[in-house]
Amino acid sequence: MLERYLLLSVILFCIGLYxxxxxxxxxxxxxxxxxxxxxVNVALVAFSRYSTPAFMRLTSVDASDSVKVLDGQAFAIFVVVVAAAEVALGLALVIALIRSRNTTDVTEINLMGN
Amino acid sequence: MGLSGLDIALLSPEIAMVVFALVVIFSGLKWPNSSISVYTFLLATAVSICLSVFLWLRVESNGPEMFMNDSLIADHYAIFFKCLILTAIALIILVSKSSFTEFNQRAEFVGLAMLSSVGLMLLPSAADLITIFVAIELASLPIVVLAAFSTHEGKSGESGLKFLVLSAISSALLLYGFAFFYGASGTLQVLSLDSSNPTISEMLVSLDNDIPFGSIPILIATILSVSGLGFKLSIVPFQMWTPDVYEGAPTTVGAMLSVASKAAGFALLLRVLYTVLNHEMISDDWSLLLAILAAITMSIGNLVAIVQKDLKRLLAYSAIAQAGYVLVGVASFADFGGKQISYELGPESVLFYLTGYAAMNVAAFSVVILTVYRNQTSEIKSLEGLGASSPLLAGVLSVSLLALVGVPPTVGFMGKFFIFNAAVNANLSWLAIIGVINSAISAYYYLNIIKIMYLRSPSISGGNWRIALSSSLVLVITAGATLILGILPQPLLDLVGEASLSII
Known part of the structure; x- marks a missing residue:
């Protein structure tokens, strides 16, 4: 199952990057x-769910259902929170840009480098 | 869980900084443009550095400690970088004090700079992947606002937007790398002092000699994380945002990015490579990868800098080239199949160079901050005749540029000497040769500025210069440090030796 989730995460990531x-x-x-x-969040949660936590692998404790390690999920929540902050900042800058130059087209944001 | 007294004590430099930052931001509601904010920042820096010195002494007697549920580490390495970053940012803010009159909300600018420095302080002491990520974001999000701070200028908002998009993409790459580290090892704990608590380096089991980096997940993780960090450190081929952001943002922000962010980023890179990926099967691979990146970064940075007409863009390319030199030191991992020969030379040279680079680059940026503010242009031509109109500014800029070339007796020469020495020691002589050739190329554009200052008659910058006392203080301190550390490097060498002991 891990492979399928990872495939989903790779697809999401690549669409986003492109x-x-x-x-x-x-x-x-x-x-x-x-x-x-x-x-990234999908990958983190999938790894957290399907891979053996480190301390179990090293100490060969049985991976019973009673022990759940939620490292990956915790990380994903941090990512969500920071992403929200990033977007808030980005939209604020976009509003400033629209007010001053009346455009949202990145190819028109080219005052520098000529 | 919960906070213990020990946690608060070990985190006190950051806590002090945050408290003062909130004081500055809230007092800014009442007095938005008072210069009290700058003095509060200096006070905060002094308090924070004093607390760091106490922590240094504590670590000296008790040894390194983990705190905040093992998410942060207090050792000499982290405290050294905290002091370096704080000093650099304080000097930059102090010298730009007079230029803040062009902003509308000065207190906010200073408060955000303080919050960003908290993120930079946390970065060298972060011990797990979540903390590293949060520290990076805490450091870079305020920088976005600072870059876009000159609202009356279109370039400023543009550079803020560019920095935001690029830092979002690079964070995503870095995080994806972290996700694979987590998947390959099963833990987020990058480093740990407790031997019963497994770290990533112990979890990298079943490495295969035929695959680069030992296994496919580690290969993906390393490449993605190095690309993500490469954006932040402006390493070629991830450098394209650097000149635009340096040009458009207020000069103060360029100075902070080139000195403080770079020091913190390299601190993180060095620590992760030397404590997590120091396995003998992997270290060859990343050493080669970083050596190639270092060679490209130095060469592209220096070659493109030659044709620049704008002072801020030139300093941006110079910062890229300098990142390449530091990267030479990072790549110099001298571990030959378990036989460690002068293993400490690499990290020591990186720490020494970053300190020297902070001194010389703050000196150079101080002069640029003052001249750009006065002339309202950052063209190199605007420096014509500076040697006659202001001997202090021209002298300081000359010293710092000579140091950036690497001319003795400045700290730039000693730093480059140590870095190339470490490279030769790690069997990377070819890289040292490329570095020396690059220093020769860089002499052209650095010395060109000195020529323009002294040999051309002034076009616009004639007349009297009045330099504020605080600014001249910074100029004298940084230029003095550039010279003194070059003539007497031994005290600093002892200090970086002790700091780098924590990671080797």
Missing amino acids: GALSRRNIIAVLICTELMLNG
């Missing part, structure tokens, strides 16, 4: 970075 690098609308770019982070 979109973030190719979309012209800045809001779409922000959405695509969210997609990448969600791909």
Whole structure:
């Protein structure tokens, strides 16, 4: 089962990466970075659910149902929270951009480097 | 779970910084543009450094400790970097004090800089993957706001947006790498002092000699994490955001990015490589990978810097090239099949170079902050005749540029000497040769600025310079440190030797 979840996470991550690098609308770019982070979250939760925690592997404790280690899930929650902060910041900047230049097209954001 | 008194004591430098940052931000509601915020920042830095010194002494007697449920580590390495980062940011803020008049909400700017420095302070002491991630985000999100701070200028908002998108993409790459580390090892605990508590390095079982990095998940994890960190450290081929952000953002932000963020990022990279991936089957692979990245980074940074007409862009490419030199030291992992020959040279040279680089680059950026603020342009041409109109600024800039080239008796020369020495010791002589060639190339564009300052007659920057006392203090301190550490490197060498003992 782990493979299927990982496949899903790779697909999500790659769609996000492709979109973030190719979309012209800045809001779409922000959405695509969210997609990448969600791909990461799927991988984290899948690893947490299907792989043996380290201390069990080293001490050869039986992986019984009573012991659940939620490291990956905890990590995923942190990722969600930080991603929300990132998007809030991004949208604030987009609003400033629309006010000053009336565009959301990244190819028009090119004052520098000429 | 819960916080014990020990946790609070060991976290006190960061706690002090956060408390003062909140004081600055809230007092900014009442007095948005008072320069009290800068003095509060200096006070916070002083308090934080004093607390760090106490912790250093405590570690000296008690040994390194884990705290906050094993998510952070207090050792000499982490405390050394905390002090370095705090000093650098305090000097940068102090020198930019006079240029803050162009901002609307000065207190907010300072408060956000303080919060970002808390993230940078946590990074060298982070011991698990979640803490590393949170520290990186805490350090970079305030920088986004700071980069976009000059609202009246279109370039500033643009650079903030670019930095945000690139840092989001790089965080995602880094996190995906972390997810694979977690999957391969089954633990988030990167390093641990407790031997019964397994760390990732102990969990890398069943390594295969035929596959690079021993196994496919570790291969994926390392490549993704190095790419993610490469964005933050502006390593070629992940450097394209650097010149735009440095050019568009307020000069102060460029200085913070090039000195403090770089030091913290390299601290993390070095610690993870030397304590987690130091397995003999993997170390050859990452050493080679980083050596190649170092060679490309130095060469591209220096070659593109030659054609720059803008001072801030030139410093951005210079920062890329300098990151390449540091990377040479990181790649110099001298471990030949268990026989360790002068194993400590690599980390020691990196720590020494980062300290020296902080001194010389803060000196260079201080002059640029002052001239860009006065001339309202960052063209290199605007420095014409600076040697006549302000001998202090021209002198400090000359010293720092000579140090960046690596001319004796500056700290730049000693730093490069140690780094290339470590490379030769680790059987990377070819990399040392590329580094020396690159230093020669870099001499062209650095010395060109000195020529422009002294040999061209002034076009715009004539007239009297009035430099605030605080700014001249910073100029003298940084230029002095650049020279003194080059002439008398031994005290600093002892210090970095002790700090790097924690990770080897």
